[in-house]
Amino acid sequence: MRGSSASAVAAAMNAFIVFVEYTGRREEVRSGAPRAALPPRGRAGNMNSTKEENMYKSLGILLTGLLVSAPCLAQGALVGTYKLVSIKAEIDGKLRDDRTKPPHGYLMITPKYYAVFYTLQDRKFGTSDTDKAALWESLTAFAGPYRIEGKKIVISPDVSYNEIFNGTHQTRDLEVNGGHITLSSGPRPYGRDPSKKIVLRQEWERIESVDCNPM
Numbered sequence: 001m002r003g004s005s006a007s008a009v010a011a012a013m014n015a016f017i018v019f020v021e022y023t024g025r026r027e028e029v030r031s032g033a034p035r036a037a038l039p040p041r042g043r044a045g046n047m048n049s050t051k052e053e054n055m056y057k058s059l060g061i062l063l064t065g066l067l068v069s070a071p072c073l074a075q076g077a078l079v080g081t082y083k084l085v086s087i088k089a090e091i092d093g094k095l096r097d098d099r100t101k102p103p104h105g106y107l108m109i110t111p112k113y114y115a116v117f118y119t120l121q122d123r124k125f126g127t128s129d130t131d132k133a134a135l136w137e138s139l140t141a142f143a144g145p146y147r148i149e150g151k152k153i154v155i156s157p158d159v160s161y162n163e164i165f166n167g168t169h170q171t172r173d174l175e176v177n178g179g180h181i182t183l184s185s186g187p188r189p190y191g192r193d194p195s196k197k198i199v200l201r202q203e204w205e206r207i208e209s210v211d212c213n214p215m
Helices: 002-031 043-068 070-074 129-137
Strands: 080-091 104-109 113-119 139-149 152-155 170-177 180-190 193-209
Touching: 080 180, 129 139
Parallel strands: none
Antiparallel strands: 080 104, 080 193, 104 113, 113 139, 139 152, 152 170, 170 180, 180 193
Protein backbone atom coordinates (compact mmCIF):
# COMPACT_ATOMS: atom_id res chain seq x y z
CA MET A 1 0.00 0.00 0.00
CA ARG A 2 2.87 2.36 0.78
CA GLY A 3 4.52 1.62 -2.58
CA SER A 4 1.31 2.24 -4.51
CA SER A 5 0.74 5.53 -2.63
CA ALA A 6 4.26 6.73 -3.50
CA SER A 7 3.74 5.77 -7.14
CA ALA A 8 0.43 7.64 -7.21
CA VAL A 9 2.05 10.77 -5.79
CA ALA A 10 4.91 10.60 -8.31
CA ALA A 11 2.48 10.11 -11.19
CA ALA A 12 0.34 13.02 -10.01
CA MET A 13 3.36 15.29 -9.74
CA ASN A 14 4.55 14.37 -13.23
CA ALA A 15 1.08 14.97 -14.64
CA PHE A 16 0.88 18.32 -12.88
CA ILE A 17 4.28 19.44 -14.25
CA VAL A 18 3.25 18.46 -17.77
CA PHE A 19 -0.05 20.31 -17.31
CA VAL A 20 1.66 23.51 -16.15
CA GLU A 21 4.14 23.34 -19.02
CA TYR A 22 1.26 22.84 -21.43
CA THR A 23 -0.69 25.83 -20.13
CA GLY A 24 2.46 27.95 -20.32
CA ARG A 25 2.82 27.10 -24.01
CA ARG A 26 -0.84 27.23 -25.05
CA GLU A 27 -0.47 30.69 -26.62
CA GLU A 28 2.32 29.35 -28.82
CA VAL A 29 0.14 26.46 -29.96
CA ARG A 30 -2.90 28.63 -30.64
CA SER A 31 -0.99 31.37 -32.51
CA GLY A 32 1.30 29.02 -34.40
CA ALA A 33 4.23 31.33 -33.61
CA PRO A 34 7.21 30.68 -31.32
CA ARG A 35 6.88 32.27 -27.89
CA ALA A 36 9.82 34.59 -28.57
CA ALA A 37 8.06 35.91 -31.71
CA LEU A 38 4.89 36.87 -29.86
CA PRO A 39 4.43 40.56 -29.11
CA PRO A 40 5.02 41.53 -25.49
CA ARG A 41 1.88 41.40 -23.41
CA GLY A 42 0.59 44.40 -21.53
CA ARG A 43 0.47 44.76 -17.78
CA ALA A 44 -3.05 43.32 -17.59
CA GLY A 45 -1.99 40.29 -19.62
CA ASN A 46 0.98 39.68 -17.35
CA MET A 47 -1.23 39.95 -14.26
CA ASN A 48 -3.72 37.46 -15.69
CA SER A 49 -0.90 35.06 -16.55
CA THR A 50 0.52 35.33 -13.04
CA LYS A 51 -2.90 34.64 -11.50
CA GLU A 52 -3.35 31.57 -13.69
CA GLU A 53 0.09 30.23 -12.82
CA ASN A 54 -0.54 30.76 -9.10
CA MET A 55 -3.88 29.01 -9.41
CA TYR A 56 -2.31 25.98 -11.09
CA LYS A 57 0.46 25.85 -8.47
CA SER A 58 -2.12 25.99 -5.65
CA LEU A 59 -4.13 23.20 -7.24
CA GLY A 60 -1.00 21.10 -7.58
CA ILE A 61 -0.04 21.60 -3.94
CA LEU A 62 -3.58 20.71 -2.84
CA LEU A 63 -3.64 17.58 -5.01
CA THR A 64 -0.26 16.44 -3.73
CA GLY A 65 -1.31 17.01 -0.12
CA LEU A 66 -4.45 14.94 -0.59
CA LEU A 67 -2.53 12.07 -2.18
CA VAL A 68 0.16 12.07 0.52
CA SER A 69 -2.47 12.02 3.28
CA ALA A 70 -4.65 9.43 1.52
CA PRO A 71 -3.50 6.48 3.69
CA CYS A 72 -4.28 8.49 6.82
CA LEU A 73 -7.70 9.52 5.52
CA ALA A 74 -8.51 5.96 4.48
CA GLN A 75 -7.63 4.63 7.93
CA GLY A 76 -8.98 7.61 9.86
CA ALA A 77 -11.98 5.57 11.03
CA LEU A 78 -9.57 3.30 12.94
CA VAL A 79 -7.08 5.75 14.42
CA GLY A 80 -7.50 6.21 18.17
CA THR A 81 -7.29 4.55 21.58
CA TYR A 82 -9.63 1.68 22.48
CA LYS A 83 -10.61 -0.11 25.67
CA LEU A 84 -11.32 -3.84 25.70
CA VAL A 85 -15.03 -4.62 26.11
CA SER A 86 -15.14 -8.38 25.72
CA ILE A 87 -13.10 -11.32 24.52
CA LYS A 88 -14.10 -14.84 23.52
CA ALA A 89 -11.53 -17.55 22.92
CA GLU A 90 -11.83 -21.17 21.86
CA ILE A 91 -8.76 -23.38 22.21
CA ASP A 92 -8.86 -26.63 20.26
CA GLY A 93 -12.63 -26.21 19.97
CA LYS A 94 -13.19 -25.67 23.71
CA LEU A 95 -14.43 -22.34 25.05
CA ARG A 96 -11.97 -20.87 27.51
CA ASP A 97 -13.95 -20.24 30.71
CA ASP A 98 -11.25 -20.39 33.38
CA ARG A 99 -11.26 -16.65 34.00
CA THR A 100 -13.41 -15.25 36.78
CA LYS A 101 -13.32 -11.79 35.18
CA PRO A 102 -12.82 -10.74 31.57
CA PRO A 103 -9.39 -9.31 30.66
CA HIS A 104 -8.94 -5.57 30.58
CA GLY A 105 -6.57 -3.55 28.45
CA TYR A 106 -6.02 -1.06 25.68
CA LEU A 107 -5.46 -0.98 21.95
CA MET A 108 -3.78 1.98 20.25
CA ILE A 109 -3.91 2.47 16.48
CA THR A 110 -2.02 5.23 14.68
CA PRO A 111 -1.97 5.77 10.90
CA LYS A 112 0.97 3.34 10.70
CA TYR A 113 1.29 1.34 13.94
CA TYR A 114 -0.80 -1.02 16.07
CA ALA A 115 -0.12 -1.73 19.77
CA VAL A 116 -2.21 -3.89 22.10
CA PHE A 117 -1.83 -4.74 25.80
CA TYR A 118 -4.30 -6.58 28.02
CA THR A 119 -4.23 -8.68 31.19
CA LEU A 120 -6.56 -10.51 33.56
CA GLN A 121 -8.27 -8.41 36.22
CA ASP A 122 -7.56 -10.72 39.17
CA ARG A 123 -3.76 -10.64 38.94
CA LYS A 124 -1.58 -10.34 42.02
CA PHE A 125 1.97 -9.15 42.38
CA GLY A 126 4.53 -11.74 43.49
CA THR A 127 8.28 -12.28 43.50
CA SER A 128 8.51 -16.08 43.42
CA ASP A 129 8.99 -17.97 40.16
CA THR A 130 5.42 -19.26 40.45
CA ASP A 131 4.05 -15.75 40.94
CA LYS A 132 6.03 -14.41 37.99
CA ALA A 133 4.90 -17.28 35.78
CA ALA A 134 1.27 -16.56 36.70
CA LEU A 135 1.72 -12.90 35.80
CA TRP A 136 3.26 -13.83 32.45
CA GLU A 137 0.46 -16.32 31.71
CA SER A 138 -2.15 -13.59 32.21
CA LEU A 139 -0.55 -11.07 29.84
CA THR A 140 -0.89 -10.47 26.10
CA ALA A 141 0.96 -7.67 24.32
CA PHE A 142 2.48 -7.00 20.92
CA ALA A 143 3.04 -4.09 18.55
CA GLY A 144 4.22 -3.27 15.06
CA PRO A 145 3.23 -1.74 11.72
CA TYR A 146 -0.02 -2.77 10.05
CA ARG A 147 -1.89 -2.52 6.78
CA ILE A 148 -5.52 -2.80 5.70
CA GLU A 149 -6.51 -5.40 3.11
CA GLY A 150 -10.19 -5.12 2.32
CA LYS A 151 -12.05 -6.12 5.49
CA LYS A 152 -8.93 -7.44 7.19
CA ILE A 153 -6.15 -5.84 9.20
CA VAL A 154 -2.69 -7.39 8.95
CA ILE A 155 -0.29 -6.61 11.81
CA SER A 156 3.45 -7.32 11.49
CA PRO A 157 4.71 -7.36 15.11
CA ASP A 158 8.35 -6.54 15.78
CA VAL A 159 7.91 -6.74 19.56
CA SER A 160 5.73 -9.13 21.60
CA TYR A 161 5.31 -10.40 25.14
CA ASN A 162 6.73 -13.87 24.42
CA GLU A 163 8.63 -13.23 21.15
CA ILE A 164 6.51 -15.75 19.23
CA PHE A 165 4.70 -13.10 17.16
CA ASN A 166 7.89 -11.30 16.07
CA GLY A 167 8.42 -11.45 12.32
CA THR A 168 4.96 -12.94 11.65
CA HIS A 169 1.87 -11.47 10.00
CA GLN A 170 -1.16 -11.51 12.28
CA THR A 171 -4.36 -11.29 10.22
CA ARG A 172 -7.66 -10.34 11.84
CA ASP A 173 -11.12 -9.92 10.36
CA LEU A 174 -12.13 -6.31 10.99
CA GLU A 175 -15.60 -4.92 11.65
CA VAL A 176 -16.06 -1.18 12.26
CA ASN A 177 -19.30 0.08 13.79
CA GLY A 178 -19.07 3.71 14.79
CA GLY A 179 -16.81 3.92 17.83
CA HIS A 180 -16.60 0.13 18.19
CA ILE A 181 -14.44 -2.38 16.35
CA THR A 182 -14.51 -6.16 16.39
CA LEU A 183 -11.40 -8.21 15.66
CA SER A 184 -11.69 -11.93 15.02
CA SER A 185 -9.51 -14.68 13.63
CA GLY A 186 -9.99 -18.25 12.51
CA PRO A 187 -7.99 -21.19 13.83
CA ARG A 188 -4.34 -20.21 14.26
CA PRO A 189 -1.47 -21.31 16.53
CA TYR A 190 -2.11 -20.46 20.18
CA GLY A 191 0.53 -18.01 21.41
CA ARG A 192 1.12 -19.85 24.70
CA ASP A 193 1.20 -23.30 23.11
CA PRO A 194 1.67 -23.35 19.30
CA SER A 195 0.67 -27.03 19.21
CA LYS A 196 -2.92 -25.89 19.90
CA LYS A 197 -5.29 -23.81 17.77
CA ILE A 198 -7.18 -20.75 18.96
CA VAL A 199 -10.25 -18.97 17.58
CA LEU A 200 -10.50 -15.45 18.96
CA ARG A 201 -13.05 -12.64 18.93
CA GLN A 202 -12.46 -9.27 20.61
CA GLU A 203 -14.68 -6.22 20.94
CA TRP A 204 -13.14 -2.80 21.54
CA GLU A 205 -14.66 0.60 22.30
CA ARG A 206 -12.92 3.79 21.21
CA ILE A 207 -12.28 6.12 24.14
CA GLU A 208 -10.08 8.66 22.38
CA SER A 209 -10.02 9.91 18.81
CA VAL A 210 -6.93 11.35 17.16
CA ASP A 211 -6.83 13.71 14.18
CA CYS A 212 -4.29 11.91 12.00
CA ASN A 213 -3.90 14.90 9.68
CA PRO A 214 -4.22 18.12 11.74
CA MET A 215 -4.27 21.39 9.79
